[in-house]
Amino acid sequence: MTTAAQDPRSTDDLKQALVESLMAVIGAPDDEPTAETAAATLRTLDERLAAEAGSR
Template identity: 80%
Template sequence: MTIAARDPRSTDELRKALVESLMAVIGAPDDVPTAETAATTLRGLDERLVSEAGSG
């Protein structure tokens, strides 16, 4: 199961979460868990957008 399939948030909510995650990385650039959260959010949004593009 993909990250996007497990995430119950809408695509718009994922976009907002990505912005928040990237802002957190800017605020704490050496914090590995923060970077991992941002990376996971980015992968989830990417999977979701690819999936939506393929189904349209």
């Protein structure tokens, strides 16, 4: 699993990836790999935002 610190995408790119992942879940609500991808993206973005908030 890639952590927020290891993910090379910018925070804005992660936000866009989350939107795209959630749209994919809406389009395929029973697809478990799609849901897992969305969950992983959400965790990564959450970690990134928490780290950014902590550094202020």
